[in-house]
Amino acid sequence: MNKLLGGVAAAALMTTAAQAEISDGKVKIGILNDQSGVYADFGGTGSVEAARMAVEDFGGTVLDMPIEIVSADHQNKADIASNIARQWYDTEQVDAVMELTTSSVALAVQALSQEKKKINLVTGAATTDLTGEQCSPYGFHWAYDTHALAVGTGGALVEQGGDSWFFLTADYAFGYSLEENTANIVKERGGSVAGAVKHPLATNDFSSFLLQAQSSGAKVIGLANAGMDTQNAIKQAAEFGITQGGQKMAALLFTLAEVHGLGLQTAQGLTLTESFYWDRTDESREFGNRYKERTGAMPNMIQAGTYSGVLHYLKAIEAAGTDETEAVAAKMHELPVSDLFAENGKVAPNGRMISDVYLMQVKTPEDSTGEWDYYDVLATIPGDDAYMDPAASGCPLVE
Amino acid sequence: MTMVFGIPIQALLGQLLVGLINGSFYALLSLGLAVIFGLLRVINFAHGAQYMLGAFVALLALKWAGVPYWAALVVAPLVVGGLSALIERTMLSRLYQLDHLYGLLFTFGLALAVEGGFRWYFGASGQPYSPPAALNGGVNLGFMFLPIYRGWVVVFSLIICLAVWALIEKTQLGAKLRAATENPTLVQSFGINVPLLLTMTYALGAGLAAIAGVLAAPIYQVSPLMGSNIIIVVFAVVVVGGMGSIMGAIVTGYMLGVAEGLTKVFYPEASNIVIFVIMAIVLILRPAGLFGKEA
The missing domain is CATH 3.40.50.2300 (Response regulator)
Structure with missing residues (x-):
């Protein structure tokens, strides 16, 4: 009986293989x-x-x-x-x-x-x-993912001496996850976290939060948010003299599209992590x-x-x-x-x-030679360092 | 260091000032809404779109024609006011005899269409607009670093607010306007062109939104979504101040800006709902708003 069933199954398999099965x-x-x-x-x-x-x-x-x-x-x-x-x-x-x-x-x-x-x-x-x-x-x-961004930007800045951090965090799951991942990396590499403030998603005005970050005295202000929130925060940080005061802004999730939106004048000097740059x-x-x-x-x-x-x-x-x-x-x-x-x-x-993921620094308007010439690639971070060890990810599929 | 409720007094002063700056935008925008509602009885949901248009006019005028910031402060309200007058004349004025709801729905639909069109054409990311060179930099006040541009926003918006209040409450033209709202037929019989007055009022309200938009352009990204983010808050400001009360809208705008600023220090997570909590409390205790007259 078993043999017969096996034979039927094998025959069925062969017919499907022969048709090079593409559904519909x-x-x-x-x-x-x-x-x-x-x-x-x-x-x-x-x-x-x-x-x-x-x-x-x-x-x-x-x-x-x-x-x-x-x-x-x-x-x-x-x-x-x-x-x-x-x-x-x-x-x-x-x-x-x-x-x-x-x-x-x-x-x-x-x-x-x-x-x-x-x-x-x-x-x-x-x-x-x-x-x-x-x-x-x-x-x-x-x-x-948030881990790669944290390792890329967080790790690199601590190595450059940015060892105390203050976070501006978007008040939802993504923001928490990004802040937590980055804070862990910062602490792992010997840095400290001076504080954090959670702001509502789609905040127009960051000046209150930026003043709090400024008075914390932290060397790096980590932006655990995305899109327009990050753009507004960076723009207003320049306005309030935060970068001139020696504090560094770290945009934890920022891509070429947002740099383009912000313009090099405002975005220059920013460090960020991306896994792709067109001019590489x-x-x-x-x-x-x-x-x-x-x-x-x-x-x-x-x-x-x-x-x-x-x-x-x-x-x-x-x-x-x-x-x-x-x-x-x-x-x-x-x-x-x-x-x-x-x-x-x-x-x-x-x-x-x-x-691999890449640590980038946004060019100054003087260094940029063309419309989309935005990044200097500062470092290449091997994929195995950037991403979480699958065995430690908590995924039940990993043996 | 002196502490107030566990917060250094310096930080508190800084936040008060920041609140005042944001309050300037609320005041300018709610003033426009209050003028339009008070005189036309139209709930102008297109106000956020008009604010956004003001910022875009400044941006595009600079890009395409090299029009500087100072000129944009004049050009943008004229352009947006003119467009709005056209819309009022051809469409909105037909709805005056109907329920208020129709005006609300019309302006809401208009706002969606305009914002959608801009988003399709310009994308959602927004574009930068630099402040004029004369207002670059900042001054150290001891308790905070005040960007000169922000100081300018407070001063300029205060002047505009007071000017508009004086125009409506203290001049002959304002008196005619108010009379036309009370009894249009009677005022018309005196030979005053009431429809023209109403068109001008709508254009004035829209122009105020455009001025706020130009003022906002160097601070925020100029983006199609900038208006829809702020409009709901501004409605709450008008409701708290009392629908149709000009002075109420101005004072409440500054007050709620400060209240929001302080919330950002004590409990940041609540900063985007504190205005609505205040609104709910005011509506329970004084349904006509803080400065409104009982209908």
């Missing part, structure tokens, strides 16, 4: 992110364009089947995002959902994807929970220029990361010979990541894609 005759990838709110420039439609470029660079088809990119705006609301993802999975034959800016959204969609047994790949959210306690066998986290290698320059032709801006690590994620997913389908979730996820874990975004990337068992 196409591979459909959904890019779900904030396209109209505070993070619209952080990932936004730029990520959608980057995903399209990945499809084109891959050749437009995988296993002779067409590839389609769909996108939607989740307005930074976890419930809206879950509804869209559910609809995509249930009725629109979407095979994988990617980008997922905002940590609350990413966690919600990752849980849903695991339940539906679909692949999700996060590039736009920061929380380490995605590859920690809430990790998923079909969930992947690309580009950056020949490949990244070539990609950056192509991307700029289509969108009018240079890509940041979220957008370039989305390109890399989509490409890796398609390579995994090709290697697996099917778009079946279990097989593709296995291939995604197994294949090395080698493209213009990451030269020596690898995917850890908890879904974390580990690649």
Whole structure:
């Protein structure tokens, strides 16, 4: 009896393999992110364009089947995002959902994807929970996380003598996580934390908080916030003479898009961490220029990361010979990541894609030679140092 | 060091001043709202968009035509006031006979459309606008470093507020306006062009928002979302001050700015709701607002 069943199963397997199984005759990838709110420039439609470029660079088809990119705006609301993802999975034959800016959204969609047994790949959210306690066998986290940002910016500044910190922290999960991660690194490297103040999300005026940071006497003011909050804080710090007074501003999550928005005059001298800079290698320059032709801006690590994620997913389908979730996820874990975004990337068992991150300093207007010439790369931080050891991540999938 | 409630007096003085600076914006914006509501009975939800437009006019005028900050302080209110007058004449004025709710819905929809359009075209990140060279730098007051530009904002907005109050409460034109609100038919029969008066009033309110926008441009990022962030707070200011009370709006604007500043020291997490808590308390104790007359 057992033999017979085995034979039937083997025959079934052979027929599926012979058809080079792609469900519904196409591979459909959904890019779900904030396209109209505070993070619209952080990932936004730029990520959608980057995903399209990945499809084109891959050749437009995988296993002779067409590839389609769909996108939607989740307005930074976890419930809206879950509804869209559910609809995509249930009725629109979407095979994988990617980008997922905002940590609350990413966690919600990752849980849903695991339940539906679909692949999700996060590039736009920061929380380490995605590859920690809430990790998923079909969930992947690309580009950056709060741990890498903390090691990059926090670690580097302590080494440069910035050993006492005061935090301005956005009053929600992401801010706490970023502050906690950075504070740990600072203390680990021999520094101290003088204090912290929590500000509401989307605060217009930071002057009160900045005065408190100023009077704390800390050498570094760490901004554990994002987007417009960080921009306003930096702008107003310059106004209140904080940097002239010798205190350093550290933007813990700041990308090329926000530097562009702020302008070099205000942003100069800032240290920050990104996992991608367009003007670093020949490949990244070539990609950056192509991307700029289509969108009018240079890509940041979220957008370039989305390109890399989509490409890796398609390579995994090709290697697996099917778009079946279990097989593709296995291939995604197994294949090395080698493209213009990451030269020596690898995917850890908890879904974390580990690649180098870079410590950058924003150039002065005098040093900048062109419109998007913004960064000096100060240091390369090897992926294994930047990201949390998978074994210590708390993810149950890591043996 | 002298301490007040566990906070050094220096820090407290600094926060009071910062509160006063923010209060200047609240006062200017709520003044415009109060003028429009008091005289037109329109709840102008487009006020945040008009504030944002003011900042954008300054930014774009500088970028495209090299118009400096000082000229922008005049140009922006004229442009925004002119556009708003056009909208009042062609659309808003048709809603005066209907329930107040229609004016509210119209201006709200208008604000969404304008902000959405700007976000689509300019992106959400915002753009920088440098303060004029004459107002760069700051002075050390001993207890805090006061950026000169912020000091200018307080002085200038105070002058504008008092001028508008005097215009409406103390001049012939203001008297006509107030009369036209009380009894438009009677005033019209005296040969006064009431619709024109109302259009001018709406343009004045919008122009005030635009001035606030220009003043804000060097401090905050000029962004399509800057207005929607502040408008709700400003409505609360008007409600606390008393709907339609000109002086009430001004005084309350400064007061609530200071209250918010102090909250940021004692309990920062509550700083964005303290104004609404005050609003709730005032509504319970004095439903017409602090300076409002019982209807």
